[in-house]
Amino acid sequence: MSDAQSEEEPAQGTAEDQGPVTITQGLADALAEKRESLFAEFEIRDEFPPKVKREAKDRTEGVQQEIQDEVDERRDLRELTTWTTDPADAQDFDDAISIEEEADEYHLWVHIADVSHYVHPDSAMWEEAVERGNTVYLPGYTIHMLPPILAETVCSLVPNEDRLAHTVEMRLDKETLSFEELDIYKSVINSDERLTYKQCEQRLEDPDAPLHEKCTLAYDVADQLHEQRKADGSLVLNPSRDRAHTIIEECMLKANKAVTHELMWNRGVEAMYRVHPQPTPEQWNEALKEIQELDGVSIPGDAWGGDPRMAVNAALEEAPDRQLNKIQRAVLKVMPRAKYMNDPFGGHHALNFDIYGHFTSPIRRLSDLINHWIVHENDVPENLLELCDSASDKQKDGETAERLYKQFMQEVGLDSYAVNNRGVEVMDDPEDAQYDRPDTVPE
Secondary structure, three states: OOOOOOOOOOOOOOOOOOOOEEEOHHHHHHHHHHHHHHHHHHOOOOOOOHHHHHHHHHOOOOHHHHHHHHHHHOEEOOOOOOEEEEOOOOOOOOEEEEEEEOOOEEEEEEEEEOHHHOOOOOOHHHHHHHHHOEOEEEOOEEEOOOOHHHHOOOOOOOEOOEEEEEEEEEEEEOOOOOEEEEEEEEEEEEEOEEEEHHHHHHHHHOOOOOOHHHHHHHHHHHHHHHHHHHHHOOOOOOOOOOHHHHHHHHHHHHHHHHHHHHHHHHHOOOOOEEEEOOOOHHHHHHHHHHHHOOOOOOOOHHHOOOOHHHHHHHHHHHOOHHHHHHHHHHHHHHOOOOEEEOOOOOOEOOOOEOOOEOOOOOOOEHHHHHHHHHHHHOOOOOOHHHHHHHHHHHHHHHHHHHHHHHHHHHHOOOOHHHHHHHOEEEOOOHHHOOEOOOOOOOO
16 A cells, blocks of 8 residues: 555454455365465564564453552543544554644543553564564454554453553644644543444544534544545545544544654654655656546646646546546556655655654554654664564565465455455355355456
């Protein structure tokens, strides 16, 4: 997935009103064989070594007492109204938000699971995370960066339980949305509720629903942040994202930006920055020409000759739905790959940020986990440059494996989009399955 498409949302999530895609055992076996061949080709580690699993299990024991022992060393935010918003089938919840409105500013907290409290450079889990680089999401199958026994329990910000977090606290000027104050610190939180995206939309609609006012305020701020990004030249390849996704995406982008602002300008330290080079003028012209030639698509006259990202945004907003994917593909074809670097110079072209890095998903990305460690320790791993290169390579391998797996699904007649959004279930009786293994399975 390109950074231009989404910086925060993994390509997974079961639709809430539909059951899983049903397949036969024969097709399940064919998919398993394909996965194994891809794992071998790209050196993707599916199984965790016994030592890592034992360590993860040990770190889940006695956790409540450990959290209580930490309260005096951290900021106690357990009384602050806090909630998570995730896909319906999410198994771990690594980010939560809190928000308040004051006279001249918005007060926004983004709480991220304090994974580095449990997974640190002296642990086997850290070593394994370095080898994996990130979680790999295949349709209907996930290869985790961290053992689920840890990620889905003590690192998951489940409701009504105390959890250790790394909080990014931001005071935003109401007019400019710039940082009036910024603080990053270890905390203890207690999430009030776990919302799915659909439930968040329902809370926004119902004035009498719990969290209605908080969700409404969060969306109001997120919508302003979104419009400001577009006006500043950020590429928005998904113009029809719903309100719940907008809240999470914009809050996470703002928190990521805040952390890397702190690291670069206030501390002047190296970190795992996210750098996205820009296409050449010739490549942009090629993409815009392809977009302009699509049936029913027109780039407004005032968008020509300026920032090509603004031209693409304008075309997407006016284009018929059937052409959105083609516009996205035309842009992604010419976009260089984003990569991790130990300095931010060059910035992030798609987002149009001078400085950017990842912080909000330490359960599924090595870059975020390392940046958590750097923020807390104010120290940089000696092999940071090597870690940046490895994380970039692992991400590329994971995305290539995902593309090839989806291609295989298409070849055997299976709808990868449906599997990606609804999950998959193997049926005992082939007559009950929606999809069967064809007579000839591609090599």
